[in-house]
Amino acid sequence: MTYSALTRRYFDCADGAGVLTGPRVARGAAGSRAQGTWLQFDLAWRLPTAPPLLGAAPAPQIEAARFLAFACPHTIAVASWVVECSVGRAVSAKLPEPVQAIAHRFDLPVAKLGRLLIVEDAWAAAAAALIVAAGTGPAPRIAGCET
Amino acid sequence: MSLPVYLDYAATTPVDARVAAVMAGALTADGVFGNPGSSSHAFGNAAREWVERARAEVAAAVGAASADVVWTSGATEANNLAIFGVAAHRQSEGRHLVTARTEHKAVLDPCRELERRGWSVTYLAPDRSGLLDPSQVGAALRPDTVLVSIMHVNNEIGVIQDIAAIAGVCARYAGSGHGGARLHVDAAQSVGKCALDFTASGADLMSLSAHKVYGPKGVGALLVSQRRRVHLEALQFGGAQERNLRSGTVPTHQVAGMGAAFALATQDSDAVEAERRRIAALQERLWNGLEPLGGVLRNGAPAHSVPHVLNLSFADVEGESLLAAVSPFLAVSTGSACASASDEASYVLRSLGRDERLAEASLRFSFGRPTREADVDRAIEIVGQAVRRLRMIGGHG
Numbered sequence: 394m395t396y397s398a399l400t401r402r403y404f405d406c407a408d409g410a411g412v413l414t415g416p417r418v419a420r421g422a423a424g425s426r427a428q429g430t431w432l433q434f435d436l437a438w439r440l441p442t443a444p445p446l447l448g449a450a451p452a453p454q455i456e457a458a459r460f461l462a463f464a465c466p467h468t469i470a471v472a473s474w475v476v477e478c479s480v481g482r483a484v485s486a487k488l489p490e491p492v493q494a495i496a497h498r499f500d501l502p503v504a505k506l507g508r509l510l511i512v513e514d515a516w517a518a519a520a521a522a523l524i525v526a527a528g529t530g531p532a533p534r535i536a537g538c539e540t
Numbered sequence: 541m542s543l544p545v546y547l548d549y550a551a552t553t554p555v556d557a558r559v560a561a562v563m564a565g566a567l568t569a570d571g572v573f574g575n576p577g578s579s580s581h582a583f584g585n586a587a588r589e590w591v592e593r594a595r596a597e598v599a600a601a602v603g604a605a606s607a608d609v610v611w612t613s614g615a616t617e618a619n620n621l622a623i624f625g626v627a628a629h630r631q632s633e634g635r636h637l638v639t640a641r642t643e644h645k646a647v648l649d650p651c652r653e654l655e656r657r658g659w660s661v662t663y664l665a666p667d668r669s670g671l672l673d674p675s676q677v678g679a680a681l682r683p684d685t686v687l688v689s690i691m692h693v694n695n696e697i698g699v700i701q702d703i704a705a706i707a708g709v710c711a712r713y714a715g716s717g718h719g720g721a722r723l724h725v726d727a728a729q730s731v732g733k734c735a736l737d738f739t740a741s742g743a744d745l746m747s748l749s750a751h752k753v754y755g756p757k758g759v760g761a762l763l764v765s766q767r768r769r770v771h772l773e774a775l776q777f778g779g780a781q782e783r784n785l786r787s788g789t790v791p792t793h794q795v796a797g798m799g800a801a802f803a804l805a806t807q808d809s810d811a812v813e814a815e816r817r818r819i820a821a822l823q824e825r826l827w828n829g830l831e832p833l834g835g836v837l838r839n840g841a842p843a844h845s846v847p848h849v850l851n852l853s854f855a856d857v858e859g860e861s862l863l864a865a866v867s868p869f870l871a872v873s874t875g876s877a878c879a880s881a882s883d884e885a886s887y888v889l890r891s892l893g894r895d896e897r898l899a900e901a902s903l904r905f906s907f908g909r910p911t912r913e914a915d916v917d918r919a920i921e922i923v924g925q926a927v928r929r930l931r932m933i934g935g936h937g
Contacts, residue, residue: 394860404864410933426934429858429897433935463856463934466864 396466397500404466409476411459413437419526421518424464424511431463432472432511434519438484438527452483453527460515467501468508474499475516484527486520488513544871545915545922549752549908550695550729550849551873555797556754562800563756566590566793576790577781587792594799598761601802602727602748603737608763610782611795615728616646618747618762619689621786622724623650625772626687626745627659630722634684638721640664640672640691641891647689647726660684668893669841670699678709685721692736693729696875696888696904697840698849700734707742722770728752728760732805732812733846738763744770748802750794754909755801759794762786819907820847822916826905827852829920833927839889839902850905853889854927856936859900865926866903870919875902 396404413435422433437457458479460472478489488495492509495501501509555563565571566587576591578584592606599606612618627637639651641663651661662680666672677688688710693700707723714720723742728749730736738746746763750756764770764785772785779787806812827850830836835855853875854862863874875886889899905919931937 394864396864404861407929407933412935427897429900431934461933461935463858465858465860469861469933 394466396470400467400470400499403470403473403499407469407473409459409473410461410469411435412461413457413459417456417526419519419523421515421520421522423514423518426463429463430465430468430508430511432468432515433461434472434476434515435459436479436484436519436523438523440527441483453523454481454483455479455523464511465505465508467499467505468512471495471499471509471512472515475512484520484523486517488516544867544869545918546871547905547907547911547915547919548871548873549911550698550904550906552751552757553754553908554910555751555756556801556804558804559755559797559800563793563797566796572792574792576792577779590792590796591790594795597799597803598748601731601806602746602763603739603741604746604763605739605766607766608738610762610764610785611790612760612762612786613758614751614760615644615726615747615749616760618749618760619644619646619724619726620650621762621775622745622747622772623647623654623687623689624775625785626722626724626770627654628773629771630686634682634686635659636662636682636685638662638664638677638680638685638688640666642666642670642694642696642888643689643691644695644726644728647691651689665891666699669844670694670697670839670888670892671841671844672701672706674702674705674709677706678713681710681713681721687724688721689724689726691726691729693727693734693846694840694888695729696849696873696886697851697892698729698845698847698906699840700730700844700846703741703743711742729846729849731802733816733848738765739767744768745772750798750801753801753805756794756797759791759798761798815909816847819911822907822911822913823847823850823905825913826850826916826919829916830923833924837894837898839892839894848907850907851889851902852905853894853898853902855898855901856934857901857927857930858934859885859897859902861930862901862903862926865930866922869922872919873904873906875899875904 417438419436424431436455438453439456440451440453458476460476462469462472572586572590574583574587576587595609596606598609655661664676690701690706692703703725710721710723722744724745725743726747731753744765749760774785777787781787837853839851875889885896885899
C-alpha cells in the first residue's frame, strides 16, 4: 500500500490524538475494533460571546477536539485533519468537506471509501452529543456503535 | 535518509558475492557461455560440465543423488511440476491429494486448480503452534490418494514439520496394501537453516529454491527420487532437457549460481552450526526486546522452528497502520491484507487460530548472514515506538 504525502504527513504526526475531559466535552464514536475500524471524537465546546441573532439559539463553537482511532493510516490521517480543521468553528454534524472531496484530498483508494463513512458517523455522533449537552437543539438519532 | 533495516531474508536474500562471481563466469564471450545442450562442440561441453557440477553440488547439499535433480525456474515451478506431474501420471490410480492449510500458495493454488478439475483434496489443520501430527496424514490417506504434499519449514512461522515421520506414515499405508501415495516436500526455506537429507527423509519429491540461500532468483530444482522410482508427467515440452521433465535450455549461469550457493550454505557443518547459534541469539534478542511491550504473541513453536524466522502478533494495534509505521525504517513481512496480493489476512496465522485482527497485526522478522545485533536493536526501537504510538492513538496507551 502506498500513501499520498498528505496522508503520510497526517498519519505520522497524528496531531489531535487523545481524549478530552471536563463538563463541556461531548463524545461520539463509530465502528468496531473487532471489525477493524473504530473511531472516537471528543469535542470541547463553548458558547459564542457575540449575542445570537433574534430567534436563533446560540451555536456552540468547538474549542478543542481530539480523536482516538483503531484504524488504517488513511482513517487516522483523515481524523487528524478533521480535528485540525474543526477548532474554532461552529459545531456541525457535517465534516469540514464532503466525503468525496476528502477522499480526493487524501487520495484514498476506492476500497477505503467505507472507512470515511465511519469517520463521518463518529463525527456526527460527537456533534449530536455536543448539541444535546449544550442545550441548543434537539437530540438527533445516533446509530449504535462501540464505545 | 538511510535504507531500512532488512529483516526479510525469508522472502529473499542478496546473492553472495562468491556466487555472483561464479555466475559471471558463465555469461560473456570469455566465459562458459555455450548451450549445455550443444554436444557437438567444446563450448557446449564446457557448459554441460558446469551444469553437471552444479547438479552434484545441489545434490550433495541435500543428500540426494545427482540424477534426482531436475532444474526449474524456482520452487513455485518445482511445486507445480511435482503436483500436476504426479497427478497426471497417476490419475488412473486415484484422484485424491493430501496437503496442509498452512502450505505456501505455490502448493495450495495447484491443489485448488486440481479441485476445479474434479480432484479431491484434504487440507490438514495443524495445531495452534503450526505443527502437524503425522497421524493426521495417516488418517487422511485413502486408497485413491496419489500424493501428499507437506512443506518442511513454513515460510511464515518457521515451524519444521517431521517429514521422516510423515514419510513413514505414507510408507506404512502403502505397505498395508492400500494405494501408495507419493510424498512431495516443499523445502524452499530449509537449506542451510536446518538438517535436510532428501534420501534419508523418505520423501519422493522435494522442491528447492536458490534465492532463499544467497543464490540467484529464477532458478530452483525439483528432486525426483530415482531410487524410489518416482514417475511424473512433464508440464512443458520442446527439447527434452532434464530427462524430458523440463524442456528448455538450462541456464548455465543460474544453475551454477545455485550450486555454488548450496555448497557455501552446507559444506562446512561447523560453520553452519555456528551461524545457526548466532541467528538463534539474534532471534532471542529481538523477542526479549519486544516482549516487554505486552500483548506480543509469538506465532509458531520455538522448539520446533528454525531460528531464522520470528513471527509476532501485536494486540491492540491495527495491522495496516503497524506496517505503515515501521516500513520506512524496517523491511519485514506482514500478515496484513494490505500487503498481500490475495487481499486477506495471513491464512497461515488464521489456520493457527489467530483472529483476523491479530493475524493482520503480525510481523515476520527473518534473519540472515548480514544481520547484526545493531540491526535487531534498531528493529526493537522502531517496532516499540510504533506499537506504543498506535496503542496510544487507539486508546490503549
